[in-house]
Amino acid sequence: MNRNDVTEKIIATKVSQGLTWEGVAKKVGQSKEWTTALCLGQMTATSEQAKVLGEVFGLTEDEQKWLKVVPYKGSLPTSVPTDPLIYRWYEIVNVYGTTIKELIHEEFGDGIMSAIDFSMDITREPDPKGDRVSVVLSGKFLPYKTY
Amino acid sequence: MNRNDVTEKIIATKVSQGLTWEGVAKKVGQSKEWTTALCLGQMTATSEQAKVLGEVFGLTEDEQKWLKVVPYKGSLPTSVPTDPLIYRWYEIVNVYGTTIKELIHEEFGDGIMSAIDFSMDITREPDPKGDRVSVVLSGKFLPYKTY
Amino acid sequence: MNRNDVTEKIIATKVSQGLTWEGVAKKVGQSKEWTTALCLGQMTATSEQAKVLGEVFGLTEDEQKWLKVVPYKGSLPTSVPTDPLIYRWYEIVNVYGTTIKELIHEEFGDGIMSAIDFSMDITREPDPKGDRVSVVLSGKFLPYKTY
Amino acid sequence: MNRNDVTEKIIATKVSQGLTWEGVAKKVGQSKEWTTALCLGQMTATSEQAKVLGEVFGLTEDEQKWLKVVPYKGSLPTSVPTDPLIYRWYEIVNVYGTTIKELIHEEFGDGIMSAIDFSMDITREPDPKGDRVSVVLSGKFLPYKTY
Amino acid sequence: MNRNDVTEKIIATKVSQGLTWEGVAKKVGQSKEWTTALCLGQMTATSEQAKVLGEVFGLTEDEQKWLKVVPYKGSLPTSVPTDPLIYRWYEIVNVYGTTIKELIHEEFGDGIMSAIDFSMDITREPDPKGDRVSVVLSGKFLPYKTY
Amino acid sequence: MNRNDVTEKIIATKVSQGLTWEGVAKKVGQSKEWTTALCLGQMTATSEQAKVLGEVFGLTEDEQKWLKVVPYKGSLPTSVPTDPLIYRWYEIVNVYGTTIKELIHEEFGDGIMSAIDFSMDITREPDPKGDRVSVVLSGKFLPYKTY
Amino acid sequence: MNRNDVTEKIIATKVSQGLTWEGVAKKVGQSKEWTTALCLGQMTATSEQAKVLGEVFGLTEDEQKWLKVVPYKGSLPTSVPTDPLIYRWYEIVNVYGTTIKELIHEEFGDGIMSAIDFSMDITREPDPKGDRVSVVLSGKFLPYKTY
Amino acid sequence: MNRNDVTEKIIATKVSQGLTWEGVAKKVGQSKEWTTALCLGQMTATSEQAKVLGEVFGLTEDEQKWLKVVPYKGSLPTSVPTDPLIYRWYEIVNVYGTTIKELIHEEFGDGIMSAIDFSMDITREPDPKGDRVSVVLSGKFLPYKTY
Amino acid sequence: MNRNDVTEKIIATKVSQGLTWEGVAKKVGQSKEWTTALCLGQMTATSEQAKVLGEVFGLTEDEQKWLKVVPYKGSLPTSVPTDPLIYRWYEIVNVYGTTIKELIHEEFGDGIMSAIDFSMDITREPDPKGDRVSVVLSGKFLPYKTY
Amino acid sequence: MNRNDVTEKIIATKVSQGLTWEGVAKKVGQSKEWTTALCLGQMTATSEQAKVLGEVFGLTEDEQKWLKVVPYKGSLPTSVPTDPLIYRWYEIVNVYGTTIKELIHEEFGDGIMSAIDFSMDITREPDPKGDRVSVVLSGKFLPYKTY
Incomplete structure (x- = not known):
């Protein structure tokens, strides 16, 4: 098992x-x-x-x-996902990746947005032109340490 | 050029x-x-x-x-990004991909969250334990058509 | 199961x-x-x-x-299909991909042809030189949103 | 050159x-x-x-x-295209590939739809719910030879 | 099954x-x-x-x-075959691929040699310096259609 | 140079x-x-x-x-060729690879068909139903040595 | 530039x-x-x-x-490094990766060792049987957030 | 078994x-x-x-x-690990790989740090700003032989 | 079976x-x-x-x-081996591959060292500084045929 | 430079x-x-x-x-070499890799044959049936350390 x-x-x-x-x-x-x-x-x-x-x-x-055992994480069968819904997220990373990087660095300097101290909230956003999926991602900014 | x-x-x-x-x-x-x-x-x-x-x-x-010419899109040099900031986003897709899929389908049924009719808003979220990066993604839900 | x-x-x-x-x-x-x-x-x-x-x-x-459960989509075992019939479709994307992109953008501007609000119709087209496979693809044009 | x-x-x-x-x-x-x-x-x-x-x-x-020289064909920089418009076509092959295979074989038997004796016609299909991209693909059916 | x-x-x-x-x-x-x-x-x-x-x-x-069901074709477990006998064929395609392309185009113009309307004949060719494998491949030439 | x-x-x-x-x-x-x-x-x-x-x-x-310098051989830019003419050869290896292996072994036992002591002859084969490309490959059979 | x-x-x-x-x-x-x-x-x-x-x-x-511009990070030309010195580090990750994961989780619970709030110290460790490379890695433990 | x-x-x-x-x-x-x-x-x-x-x-x-049988080593299912904890180690190799190489060569000359004559020690390093994972790697330096 | x-x-x-x-x-x-x-x-x-x-x-x-049946050869699960002992051999091919090529061509001209008419002998070579693995590879030189 | x-x-x-x-x-x-x-x-x-x-x-x-600068090593353009002479060496690793592993472990126990404390000697071995390439590889055996 x-x-x-x-x-x-x-x-x-x-x-x-x-x-x-x-x-x-x-x-x-x-x-x-x-x-x-x-x-x-x-x-x-x-x-x-x-x-x-x-x-x-x-x-x-x-x-x-x-x-209760920490799992080996990673939920997708291929490095580029084939499922259209999940692929759209990969596409966002691919198309907007450098944009996200530029803007976080412009605001915070060198570092990353944590994917560990992180939360996500997915909700329906009613819209007369068709409802929208609204996703809020919140991750702690972690600055690179110098030493 | x-x-x-x-x-x-x-x-x-x-x-x-x-x-x-x-x-x-x-x-x-x-x-x-x-x-x-x-x-x-x-x-x-x-x-x-x-x-x-x-x-x-x-x-x-x-x-x-x-x-003014529509570009060939895709801003990353490798299919799995090497830059730590961008990788964290890829990691979110990898770890939470199936979760995102389950919850959007639970709320909306079969379809996708558009990456075209889509907007993104990146802001600083002040936090005494360390400021956070807050990202709001909003994409129109597109249901699969039957025919 | x-x-x-x-x-x-x-x-x-x-x-x-x-x-x-x-x-x-x-x-x-x-x-x-x-x-x-x-x-x-x-x-x-x-x-x-x-x-x-x-x-x-x-x-x-x-x-x-x-x-009735939304499936993890993607029906092919490899990213480049080995089956000759399916490969010919991949070949069309590979050879004509930039052509398709140019012509849809020329007619519609920046955006995509939806693969979700999409239908397909496959029929036999009788032809004295050998019958043809005729495929009609119809996808809604989705323009990129600015914000 | x-x-x-x-x-x-x-x-x-x-x-x-x-x-x-x-x-x-x-x-x-x-x-x-x-x-x-x-x-x-x-x-x-x-x-x-x-x-x-x-x-x-x-x-x-x-x-x-x-x-006038026959070119080395293939117009895409990666085997899985990153551009969203072209990717949607790859997605169609990935999601509907086995469907297309089944239906062509059901109608024609074993063989392929030619990508050589082939034509494509891309047009705008006006639609009150948003114009559609209509693509007609026509390829000669080539049955496998036995010998 | x-x-x-x-x-x-x-x-x-x-x-x-x-x-x-x-x-x-x-x-x-x-x-x-x-x-x-x-x-x-x-x-x-x-x-x-x-x-x-x-x-x-x-x-x-x-x-x-x-x-009697048309199979999903492709008989090899990896895209570059590991078996030495089959690899030699892949090597021929890799080393002589552009040569084959040039000579078929020089004789026939733009198009392909069909792998569908195709036959193969493998025979032993006696040779005092060591018998040879003789393979005759015959494929219909299919010219690219203009339209 | x-x-x-x-x-x-x-x-x-x-x-x-x-x-x-x-x-x-x-x-x-x-x-x-x-x-x-x-x-x-x-x-x-x-x-x-x-x-x-x-x-x-x-x-x-x-x-x-x-x-006059022995070159680093290999004439194709990708391990799976994108050019349709060369791909058809790769497809032959993919679809018929195990068949070729079985029949050469049935006739000759364990070993390979040499791609070094090898020759190739490409000719036009006139045919009323459309001319054919005829290719004769001849390679010395090399049996595996036991020791 | x-x-x-x-x-x-x-x-x-x-x-x-x-x-x-x-x-x-x-x-x-x-x-x-x-x-x-x-x-x-x-x-x-x-x-x-x-x-x-x-x-x-x-x-x-x-x-x-x-x-002073935050760079796109990643210093290696291939995802599996070819240089023997760097490969040995990749080998450590490959052979000991699950061991490292088990022991950090056993001591700290679910979370990661930060590669951002991180320092490294490389020194020579004299040893009569041949000097050793001693490397001290120190990374803050980041526990997964629940929400 | x-x-x-x-x-x-x-x-x-x-x-x-x-x-x-x-x-x-x-x-x-x-x-x-x-x-x-x-x-x-x-x-x-x-x-x-x-x-x-x-x-x-x-x-x-x-x-x-x-x-007691020497195993085929390698503990990870993919060449780039998907688990966040193990990935961070891969990231260290990716971001700092050339740095590690430069500094070991500067101290020792051409050669490698052994991953065989090697030991590792993982401990908790208490820290008021959050405990740290401290890892000491020790590998014998092996100089390249000339001959 | x-x-x-x-x-x-x-x-x-x-x-x-x-x-x-x-x-x-x-x-x-x-x-x-x-x-x-x-x-x-x-x-x-x-x-x-x-x-x-x-x-x-x-x-x-x-x-x-x-x-007694000729097997589909190839004994490794990945194209780049993960096991350290086998990897060292791959490393030799990677680091010394062009050297081996140059020296065999300098001595023999264009051709290959056969991996079929081939034998290998692995022995222990006692050495006061630590025993060595000695491997003798012997392969027939096969010159490229011109025709 | x-x-x-x-x-x-x-x-x-x-x-x-x-x-x-x-x-x-x-x-x-x-x-x-x-x-x-x-x-x-x-x-x-x-x-x-x-x-x-x-x-x-x-x-x-x-x-x-x-x-005089230690180079980033690795002399081949692809992870599986395309050049036939170098490929034969890769084939030896692929076909005989597990054999080499078994026999070195049988003689020496767990460890590796060094590719660093290593030498190679390539010579012509005259043979009436066709001269042979003889290669002697000598690498120090490095046992895995326990600790």
């Missing part, structure tokens, strides 16, 4: 029982973004979170233990 | 004269995000925008014309 | 029972192009469509549920 | 003089699709066509000769 | 029973080159051919049906 | 003066296949051959010397 | 004048590790540091300005 | 029983770094070490024998 | 019974280098050799037959 | 003046293998060696200094 087996069981159970990530997240007590990432094998659960997920998805003790 | 030559001239002039993208954007009359992408060879200028940039960066008539 | 298992079962059943995609499409009530893409794991079914396919291919309740 | 130098000169001249591919095609006497592919270094000109292009773009005798 | 399962069964049976491809081809009534390609999952059988192979290799009805 | 510079000069001169490879080969006194490969930077000339080519293409003494 | 040009000039001057990185670092007033990374185009200089380097390497005003 | 099966059993047992690498290492009598690498399939055990691990993880005789 | 299954069985049996390749080679009556390559699925056995290996490793009749 | 420029000048001078590597090596006073690798940009010269090469190839003072 490994973390991937647990992820697959979670996904299969979700499809079979018609659960929603938002509903699961409420039970876990965290945002839907972080909770989904946890269930998809990218984050690490506390004992309480593992227990909650164990009840929601019918996981054994050992399966719950795997949720 | 090609668009790349114009981009390189713009960047070299910016460094040499100490301009800021925000300042350039104000003269162009668009957001700093879109304007920077334009200057870095990813967007297409109108005649007026090209003229403004021509004055700011000392571009010839032909160089201004190239700004 | 996952979507791929359902796709493989559909294909195996089709071979075993000698069904045609056109026949399946008629029962589903959509075009043969969209229906085939659905059966091959690229599109998402409504409950009614899933039920029809369930009857046609002898799918269980859970298998039908998987048809 | 090589074909690529001639292509770059043609493109630079087109930008500088504000020509359109459609206008060039009319002088050449072929479709705008084939003519653009020729100018972008993918097709081979006859002596008359080379002469016409020589006049339009101010090419020397040697440059005209290069237009 | 899929075509690959059938191919593996055919190969395993051939090893176990000590059959030769030449012997199989005689029963099928086609050349040993085409028949081997068929058995290795690259070509499509008629009902009669599938029946003959069914008897030779002890295939079930369903396995025979798979032989 | 390096061999590539000499190759480019040879090609440019051939285009400019309208020479044919067959004509060049007659002066060199070798087959058109080998001579073309030599001119394209894949083979090594004797002093006499270099002198002949020097006269045909107007090469300096140093350029002639480069023709 | 770009940052790469400045890097190349710095390296060429260093070779020509026989400077050492340690000597340069003393003038800059930072560690030899950080200073070398700066000179090799990976870090960003302050105005004073740029001025010092300007004197050491004879840089123009514009060249000094480039040292 | 192969080494990979043994590695997976060790990891699963460790999760199930809540062991720590440090605890395992104490029983083995080696450092936690080397012991973890051994358990993750990168190093080779002596008979005594295999026996100890056999007791700790409940391994059969044959499984213990596999621990 | 296929050759790979036989190879895995041979390796597992060797580990379980503590055999040595040298001992196996003596029974087969060939060198340890060739015999090991045979057992690892790279060479082809005669009937007698297959029978001997069948007794040594307890192979069934069918498994013995697979040893 | 960089090392590559010096390498290219050395090669061009060698072709132009008809020198041999063996003759150059005698003047340098090292083996022809090491000397060729030095001239091809893979090794580092002492001051005396640089002076000798300076005279042989007419190098300037600065060019001689570059010979």
Whole structure:
């Protein structure tokens, strides 16, 4: 057994029982973004979170233990994603990557926007010309250290 | 001469004269995000925008014309970016890609978040534990058509 | 169980029972192009469509549920396809890609032809020198947004 | 000097003089699709066509000769295109590739749709919900030979 | 079950029973080159051919049906083959590729040698300095269409 | 200066003066296949051959010397060729590679068909249904040594 | 002019004048590790540091300005390095990567060792069996945020 | 059975029983770094070490024998690691690789830092601004031999 | 069943019974280098050799037959090997490849050193400064044919 | 100027003046293998060696200094070499790689054959059936350290 087996069981159970990530997240007590990432094998659960997920998805003790092990992260099968929705995000990095770099450096100097001390919020933005997906990314700025 | 030559001239002039993208954007009359992408060879200028940039960066008539030609987009030298700041964005796509996909589909159904009818806003978010980079992405949801 | 298992079962059943995609499409009530893409794991079914396919291919309740889950799209095993028929399409993109780009931009300006608000129609075009495959692609033009 | 130098000169001249591919095609006497592919270094000109292009773009005798040499074809810098417009075509091949294969085989049996005995027609399709790009591809079906 | 399962069964049976491809081809009534390609999952059988192979290799009805389905072609596990015999062919394409291109164009003009309307004949050429492998490839020339 | 510079000069001169490879080969006194490969930077000339080519293409003494240096072989810019004519050869290796391997081993046992002690002959094969390209490849069989 | 040009000039001057990185670092007033990374185009200089380097390497005003621009980082030409010294580091990541991951997580929980708030110290460790290279890496631990 | 099966059993047992690498290492009598690498399939055990691990993880005789076989090393699934913690190490090699090379050569001359006669020590470095990961790498310097 | 299954069985049996390749080679009556390559699925056995290996490793009749089938060669999982011992050989090819090429051509002219009519001998070379691995490679020189 | 420029000048001078590597090596006073690798940009010269090469190839003072700088090693343009002579060496690594690994480990235990404390000797081995290339590789065995 490994973390991937647990992820697959979670996904299969979700499809079979018609659960929603938002509903699961409420039970876990965290945002839907972080909770989904946890269930998809990218984050690490506390004992309480593992227990909650164990009840929601019918996981054994050992399966719950795997949720508490830090996983080997990376959720995509290829370095350039083939799925159109995910590819659009890759396209944004590809087309706007140097723009993002220039503007963060112009504002903050040399350093990065953290992907660890980081949060994400995905919401629907109603729009008469067609609703929009609004995503807010917030990451701590980490300046390069000199020494 | 090609668009790349114009981009390189713009960047070299910016460094040499100490301009800021925000300042350039104000003269162009668009957001700093879109304007920077334009200057870095990813967007297409109108005649007026090209003229403004021509004055700011000392571009010839032909160089201004190239700004009005739709460019071959893609601003990164490798499919997996090596620059740490840009890589963090790629990492977000890699780690959170399936999460983003799940949540957008849960809210909207099958389709994508447009990277064309799209805007981006990068700002500093003051924080006592260290300022944060806040990025708002807004893209129209496009549902898959059945036929 | 996952979507791929359902796709493989559909294909195996089709071979075993000698069904045609056109026949399946008629029962589903959509075009043969969209229906085939659905059966091959690229599109998402409504409950009614899933039920029809369930009857046609002898799918269980859970298998039908998987048809209603938005799949991770991408139907090819390698980034450059090895199958000669599919490669010819890749070759068209490779040889004519810049031509297509130039002509769409000449007619419409900067933007893309949507692959989401998109339809395809494949027909036989009788020709005394040898019948031809005629394919009509129709995608909404999406102009780049400035902001 | 090589074909690529001639292509770059043609493109630079087109930008500088504000020509359109459609206008060039009319002088050449072929479709705008084939003519653009020729100018972008993918097709081979006859002596008359080379002469016409020589006049339009101010090419020397040697440059005209290069237009008559069969080029090493392939117009994209990477095997997976980064430009969003061209990528959408690659996405169509990736998502619909197996669908296209199934339907052509269902209608014609084993073989391919030629990318050589092939034509393409790109037009604007007016639509109240937003104009569409309509592309008609026509390729001779070539059945596999048994022996 | 899929075509690959059938191919593996055919190969395993051939090893176990000590059959030769030449012997199989005689029963099928086609050349040993085409028949081997068929058995290795690259070509499509008629009902009669599938029946003959069914008897030779002890295939079930369903396995025979798979032989009649057009396969996803491509018989090598990597884009650059590692097997020395097959690599030598790749090396010929790599070293002589531009030579082949020049000479076919010199004789025929722009176009290709078909790999579909194509046959191959592999024979032993006795030679006192060591026997040689003689391979005759014959492909229809297909000129590029102008339109 | 390096061999590539000499190759480019040879090609440019051939285009400019309208020479044919067959004509060049007659002066060199070798087959058109080998001579073309030599001119394209894949083979090594004797002093006499270099002198002949020097006269045909107007090469300096140093350029002639480069023709006598064994080149770093490999004539294609990518591991999977993009040019349609050369790709068809790669496709033959991809689709028929395992077939070729099986049949040579069936006839000769373990070993390879040499790509060094090798010759190639490309001719036009008249055919009422459209002329064919006929290629004869002849390579010495080299058995694996046991020790 | 770009940052790469400045890097190349710095390296060429260093070779020509026989400077050492340690000597340069003393003038800059930072560690030899950080200073070398700066000179090799990976870090960003302050105005004073740029001025010092300007004197050491004879840089123009514009060249000094480039040292103050945040560079596109990444100092290796291939994703798997070919140079044996650098490869050994890649090998350490490849062989010990999962070990490093396990032990940092065992001590700190889920998170990463920062490569930004990071320092490195390379020294000679005398050893009778052959001197050793001793490298101390120190990076702040950054725990994953939950939200 | 192969080494990979043994590695997976060790990891699963460790999760199930809540062991720590440090605890395992104490029983083995080696450092936690080397012991973890051994358990993750990168190093080779002596008979005594295999026996100890056999007791700790409940391994059969044959499984213990596999621990004594030199493994095919390499612990990562992709050449560029996707896991953020391991990627940071790859990033260090990518950004600082040329710096490391310059400084080792400046101190030692041409040669490498061994990854074989090599040790690693990972510790927590308390720091009021946030604890740090401190890693000491020590590798014998191996000078290139001339001959 | 296929050759790979036989190879895995041979390796597992060797580990379980503590055999040595040298001992196996003596029974087969060939060198340890060739015999090991045979057992690892790279060479082809005669009937007698297959029978001997069948007794040594307890192979069934069918498994013995697979040893007599020419295998698809290539023993490494990635094109750049990750195992440090094997990588060093790849490094030799990478660093010394052009040197080897120059010196063989200087001595022999254009051609190659055969990897088919080839033998290898690996021995221990005692040395007071640490024993050395001595490897003698011997390959027939094959000159390029002109025609 | 960089090392590559010096390498290219050395090669061009060698072709132009008809020198041999063996003759150059005698003047340098090292083996022809090491000397060729030095001239091809893979090794580092002492001051005396640089002076000798300076005279042989007419190098300037600065060019001689570059010979004394440790180069970024790796002499091949692609990770899988296209040149047939060099490819054969890569093929040996690919086909015999696991064999070499098994036999060195059987004789020496876990560790590697050094590619740094390493020498190579290439000679002609006369043989009535065709002369052979004999290559002796000698590398110190380096055992993995435990700690």
